[in-house]
Amino acid sequence: MGQEIAERYQDVLAKIEAAKARRTLAPKDTEVTLVAVTKNHDTAAMREAIAAGAVNVGENRVQEAKSKFAEIGNAVTWHIIGHLQTNKVRQAVKFSDLIHSVDSLHLAEAISSEAARIDKVQDILVQVNLAKEDSKSGVYREDLLETLQKVTALPNLRLRGLMCMAPNYEDVEMCRPLFREMYKIYQEVQDLDLPMSNINTLSMGMTHDYEIAVEEGANMVRVGTAIFGPRQY
Template sequence: MAIKDNLNNILEEIEEARKHSITNEEVKLITVTKTRTIEEIEEVINCGILDIGENKVQELKDKINLLNNSAINYHMIGNLQTNKVKYIYDKVYLIQSLDRLSLLKEINKKAKTDNIFVNCLVEVNIADEEQKGGVLYSQVEQFIEDCLDYENVKIKGLMTVAPNIDDEVFLRDCFRRMFKLKEKIERKNYNEVEMKYLSMGMSGDFKIAIEEGSNMVRIGTRIFGNRN
């Protein structure tokens, strides 16, 4: 199937899942463009999807230059090394993978120098998987409080990458815990923290995520097909 057809199917599935969502919020689709060509990405943009997610800094840099389109919102969704912050901090709509103090400090330092604000999501390691990045679930509230000291970083919500498994009951529980955590942080009414986005759900599990309160999904394979 063509990218346009795949995209239309995804948008229909998102709307269908929203009917069963605990919030019925609008859901923002982030197109994950890892390893995809500029021609493929432009096809998505021509369909009106202007939020692009990238896992690697170098690929993100290259695509920003090649696409040369100021209407696009770029999202850094992969692990971000502290020494690579300088390449993207002022070019992205959201850094979705803020997960440690050293990264927080570096983003804040760069943003302060330029007198700008950088919007971030705190990445949560919802299933305590050793091989994954993300703040441990039990430590998220403390990490959010640490963020309050760095005024050029604006926390806009939470993100998680759920385990890559077929156990729907387990996945649903993960997403449910994320939603409850978002609500709990929201109730604390921190001046500088906004729980605007709950970014969870990918090609294999986005419908469950939406039903459990996600308002931002990150989808690549279902749009472009399997990577070569």
């Protein structure tokens, strides 16, 4: 099992490098951070990934992340990538290095308030719902500028960039226009004069579409199944 996880992890890294070489818009030499998504996989599997080189792990559920953090601790950088409810913010802010899924001003305010309580500046990404899918949360394109301005005015947040999820198309090539548009939006946001921000992260792409996401400019991808195999429910 350990060898399988190690081999899969290295395979994903190799595919990321190959995808970078195929870029047409984004610089080919921009580094891509691989977040190993450990949802529904135990800490033994996590440790195998860490031994293979994983330094960033992503969790969808705060409760699951909290219990794993108790075992793994600060050996890795912790990413919260799933929808975050305001009643879970207090727990999340205690250990999260980067929260990807800030999908509303209301949530951002709750995170800032909790971060202030423990004297922390919390790094966040704002989630964009570019396809306007009802099944996904996120800020619409037309509301993004206003939301970013309000979010970056909050005292205990540091905006690091944007996150998005493409629809789960059967033909993965259908994701490409959305990822390309998202990269253009990311470039626009980098040019804004926003306080309390360090815009250097575009998180997009998962197991089924991360290669296309990297080709179109993603510099952070969230990959679970391609590393750990099918989830154990």
